[in-house]
Each structure stands twice: as structure tokens, then as C-alpha cells.
Amino acid sequence: MAPVMSDAVLFRALENGDHKTAAQLYMQAAEQAGDSDAAAFYATHAYVHALQAGDTAVEQRSGGLLRRMGRLR
Amino acid sequence: MTQMLNPEERRAALSKVVGDVDVALGLPNEAYLEADYFAEEKKKVFGASWAGVGFAKDLPEALWVQPIDFLGEPLILVRDRQDQVRVFYNVCRHRGMKLVEEPGKMNVIRCPYHSWSYDHGGALKITPHAGGPGNNICGRLEKDVTGLIEVRSHVFMGVIFVNLDGQAPAFKEANAKLLERWSEFADQPLTHTGEDSGFKLSLDTNWKLAVENYCESYHLPWVHPSLNSYSRLEDHYHIMQNDEPQASGAASQVTSQVTSQVTSQVTSQAFSGQGTLVYSPMLAEDGRRFPAFDALDAKWDKQAEYVALYPNVLLGVHKDHSFAIVIEPKGPNQSVEHIEIFYAKPEVAGADWQAMRAKNTAMWKLVFEEDVFVVEGMQKGRSASGFDGGVFAPAMDAPTHLFHRWAASKMLAE
Numbered sequence: 404m405a406p407v408m409s410d411a412v413l414f415r416a417l418e419n420g421d422h423k424t425a426a427q428l429y430m431q432a433a434e435q436a437g438d439s440d441a442a443a444f445y446a447t448h449a450y451v452h453a454l455q456a457g458d459t460a461v462e463q464r465s466g467g468l469l470r471r472m473g474r475l476r
Numbered sequence: 477m478t479q480m481l482n483p484e485e486r487r488a489a490l491s492k493v494v495g496d497v498d499v500a501l502g503l504p505n506e507a508y509l510e511a512d513y514f515a516e517e518k519k520k521v522f523g524a525s526w527a528g529v530g531f532a533k534d535l536p537e538a539l540w541v542q543p544i545d546f547l548g549e550p551l552i553l554v555r556d557r558q559d560q561v562r563v564f565y566n567v568c569r570h571r572g573m574k575l576v577e578e579p580g581k582m583n584v585i586r587c588p589y590h591s592w593s594y595d596h597g598g599a600l601k602i603t604p605h606a607g608g609p610g611n612n613i614c615g616r617l618e619k620d621v622t623g624l625i626e627v628r629s630h631v632f633m634g635v636i637f638v639n640l641d642g643q644a645p646a647f648k649e650a651n652a653k654l655l656e657r658w659s660e661f662a663d664q665p666l667t668h669t670g671e672d673s674g675f676k677l678s679l680d681t682n683w684k685l686a687v688e689n690y691c692e693s694y695h696l697p698w699v700h701p702s703l704n705s706y707s708r709l710e711d712h713y714h715i716m717q718n719d720e721p722q723a724s725g726a727a728s729q730v731t732s733q734v735t736s737q738v739t740s741q742v743t744s745q746a747f748s749g750q751g752t753l754v755y756s757p758m759l760a761e762d763g764r765r766f767p768a769f770d771a772l773d774a775k776w777d778k779q780a781e782y783v784a785l786y787p788n789v790l791l792g793v794h795k796d797h798s799f800a801i802v803i804e805p806k807g808p809n810q811s812v813e814h815i816e817i818f819y820a821k822p823e824v825a826g827a828d829w830q831a832m833r834a835k836n837t838a839m840w841k842l843v844f845e846e847d848v849f850v851v852e853g854m855q856k857g858r859s860a861s862g863f864d865g866g867v868f869a870p871a872m873d874a875p876t877h878l879f880h881r882w883a884a885s886k887m888l889a890e
Contacts, residue, residue, distance in 0.1 A: 439610075440609065440610050441610075442610075443609075443610030443611065444605075444609050444610040446610075447602075447604045447605060447610055447612055448604070450602060450604075450612075451586065451591050451593060451602060451604055454583060454584040454586070454593055454601055454602070455582070455583055455584055455586060455593075456583065457583035469612060473613070474607075474610060474611045474612050474613060475602065475612045475613065476612075476613055
């Protein structure tokens with residue numbers, strides 16, 4: 404999987420417990436990923452961080468993407 | 477020197493406890509000293525009953541999660557999105573990881589190991605990568621059924637009760653007699669005013685001795701001289717929910733309650749304690765009083781009652797405030813009393829009541845601290861191997877004996 408986001412920004416967000424930023428970065432990576440496996444991987448992380456952040460917009464986007472791919476019930 | 481009894485000796489000793497108050501002995505020493513007995517109590521006494529584990533006020537808003545340890549059981553107290561208090565085991569259904577270490581508001585309950593995530597109703601939201609990288613569907617898992625394991629719970633008088641074995645009658649059924657007795661208080665909203673209305677006491681004693689001492693008024697003139705200034709021994713009466721014959725003696729003749737059965741064959745919860753007919757401490761020099769609960773009978777102008785709701789919750793009601801003490805058993809000879817005071821009206825939380833609140837808290841703290849040397853002294857005494865459990869003074873100790881009898885009956889049950 405090719406890196407599609409800034410690792411430094413992501414790691415800082417994870418270190419700070421900034422789930423909203425992490426969710427958005429992972430969602431961005433999912434939407435820019437070159438293949439479905441990578442997209443599903445990133446969307447999974449976007450979904451978990453969105454749940455923690457209470458970010459319903461990213462939760463719905465990542466969850467919707469995963470469901471369309473048959474990767475989330 | 478170990479005080480542990482073999483099964484036959486224990487049965488014989490406990491059988492002496494469940495007799496009538498005028499011939500019974502108290503619980504044997506091992507009930508206060510031995511780890512094996514304490515471990516068995518976890519199942520037979522606490523697990524089979526509705527035990528107090530915390531306070532609803534510690535879940536200040538929806539989505540709040542409070543981890544606790546109760547008798548070694550990791551639990552989380554949760555206020556769900558509908559504002560209902562719920563209790564779950566604090567363990568992930570996946571590999572048994574403890575889920576929550578610190579209290580707080582959280583949008584989801586996420587396992588820190590593989591990020592399995594649960595909502596506040598315990599339902600699984602996602603099992604990340606469980607079906608392979610990027611695939612969150614695992615054939616073996618059903619999101620609706622592999623959720624957190626819920627523990628039956630109920631909130632009463634601000635206290636969160638749980639029934640660990642899931643077999644007790646519903647709380648309202650099990651405690652129908654107390655709910656009836658205190659019907660005027662039971663559904664009243666309570667106001668907790670924060671840190672100035674709570675404190676805790678760490679005690680070098682077995683949890684039962686804190687209950688026993690609370691049950692009776694016999695010790696008041698000796699241990700609580702400040703209380704005696706406005707509430708004399710003869711102003712107190714026994715409260716007993718059991719099948720005991722009515723005890724004789726001055727203190728018991730006012731309103732002893734002799735109602736339904738409470739023995740090893742009966743599953744309803746038991747309680748005992750005492751009441752006073754002259755509760756009216758002066759907390760403000762200008763005569764100001766806390767506002768009272770709505771629609772109380774006139775008898776509560778001066779009356780107050782103090783009940784030990786077995787096994788481990790001590791309650792008190794007055795016309796203007798109540799309090800609850802959750803006794804946390806930490807080991808055979810270690811307990812913590814968590815004491816919280818609740819007021820009848822929300823305005824009492826205001827700054828103009830602060831001084832009176834502080835005085836009320838200080839008054840109760842003094843009373844409960846005065847009991848510390850007693851409950852710790854009885855714990856020390858229990859190391860006397862020649863002690864037989866002690867006798868009861870039937871006129872004064874009937875509520876205490878009722879607790880002994882209930883606790884012994886639970887341990888005698890198969």
C-alpha cells in the first residue's frame with residue numbers, strides 16, 4: 404500500500420488522542436487509495452476513529468464505503 | 477492461628493446463628509478472618525443478592541463510563557444514550573482484554589487490543605480486520621449477540637445495585653417491603669451537590685461489622701454522645717423486615733415490623749435498622765432548614781430512619797435529605813465505606829446553602845468516624861480463638877441478629 408497521507412501528522416494525532424483528525428486522515432487515504440484492499444483497510448481505521456471522535460459524518464462515509472464493499476455489516 | 481472451620485464445623489456454627497435471638501450465637505470468627513469464607517461469600521451472599529456497587533451520580537451525563545472493581549470482578553457502570561444506567565463486565569468478548577481503565581465520557585467503548593468497539597448498550601459496532609485486512613466481517617461473529625455481557629442492575633436512592641448471578645427476583649420485587657415503607661422517598665428526585673456531600677472511610681474491618689453496627693441503636697449513647705444530645709436511646713425504634721417474632725423491650729415496641737419470611741428458603745431481600753422519633757438537628761443558628769421532599773407525611777417532621785439493605789448498602793432518610801453508604805468489601809479484614817448525601821431540592825446546591833451543607837456533611841462524618849474504633853475493635857476481637865460468636869441482647873440486638881441470621885442462611889444454602 405502506498406502512503407497517501409502524512410505519517411507525521413497522523414502519528415501526532417494518534418499520540419494526542421485526536422481521533423477526529425485521525426478519522427479524517429484515514430478517510431482521505433481510503434478515498435485516495437489505488438486499490439480496494441487498501442481503501443478498505445484505511446476506511447476501517449477511519450470508522451473506528453470516527454466512532455471514538457463521535458464524528459458521524461466520517462462514520463457514515465467510511466461505514467458506507469465498507470458496506471458497499473461487503474466489508475462491514 | 478487459623479480460625480477456619482471444616483464443613484461440618486461451619487454448618488454447626490452457622491446453625492447456632494439462625495436460631496431465635498435469645499438463644500442464638502453470632503457468626504463464627506472465620507466469617508470475619510478467613511479468605512476462603514470471604515471468597516464463598518462472594519458467590520453466596522453478594523452474587524445471589526442485589527449488592528451496591530456505586531452511585532448513579534458518578535455517571536454525570538450520557539455516554540459516561542466508570543470502571544470499577546467489585547470483589548475482584550471488573551465492571552463498567554455506563555450511562556447510555558437514553559440516560560439509563562447499565563452495568564457490564566469490563567471485558568472484551570474477543571480475547572478477554574480489560575476494556576476501560578479510566579472513567580470518562582466516551583463515544584464508543586473500544587478495546588485497546590484489537591479495537592473491537594461496542595456501543596453503550598453493549599452491542600458490537602465493529603470487529604476491525606476480523607475477516608482479514610480491511611474485512612470487518614467474521615462469519616463466527618454476530619454483532620447482535622457477541623456484545624458486552626450485561627449484569628442486571630437497578631438504581632435506588634442514588635445507589636447502583638447489581639445482581640451478579642442473575643437469579644435474584646427483580647429488584648422491585650425483592651425489595652417490595654422497603655419500597656413500600658419508604659414509598660414517599662423512593663421516587664423523589666435527589667440532588668447531589670458534589671464533593672462537599674461525599675466522603676469515604678477506609679476501615680480495617682470485615683464488611684459485615686460495618687453493617688452490624690449500623691443496624692442497632694444500642695451503641696448510640698456510648699459511641700455517639702453528640703447524637704444523644706438530641707436523639708436519646710429511648711427515642712429510637714427497631715426496623716426489621718423478617719419473620720422474627722417481635723422482640724420485647726422498650727426500643728422495639730414502637731414499630732417493629734414483622735412481615736414476610738426471610739430465611740434461606742426465601743429469596744426476598746432483607747433489611748434491618750433503626751429509626752428515631754426526634755430527628756431535628758440545628759444546622760444554622762438562624763433556624764433555617766433545608767427544603768423538604770414533596771408530599772411527605774407529617775410524621776417525617778421529626779422522624780428519620782436508618783436501614784441496612786443487605787448485604788452492603790446502608791441508607792438513611794430524613795425529611796430534607798437522604799444518604800447512602802456503599803460498603804466495598806476489599807478482603808476479610810478490609811472495607812471501604814463510600815458515603816454520599818443527597819438533598820431534596822436542587823436549590824440546595826447553591827452557594828447560599830454551602831455552609832449548611834458543609835455542617836451537615838461534617839455532622840455525619842463525625843458520626844461515622846465515631847464508629848470506626850468500634851468496627852475495627854470488633855475485628856481485632858475476632859482473632860480470639862475462644863470467642864464463640866457472641867450472644868445477643870434480645871431487646872436491643874434483634875436487628876443485628878437478623879443480619880447475622882440472613883448472612884448465615886445465605887452461607888448455609890446449597
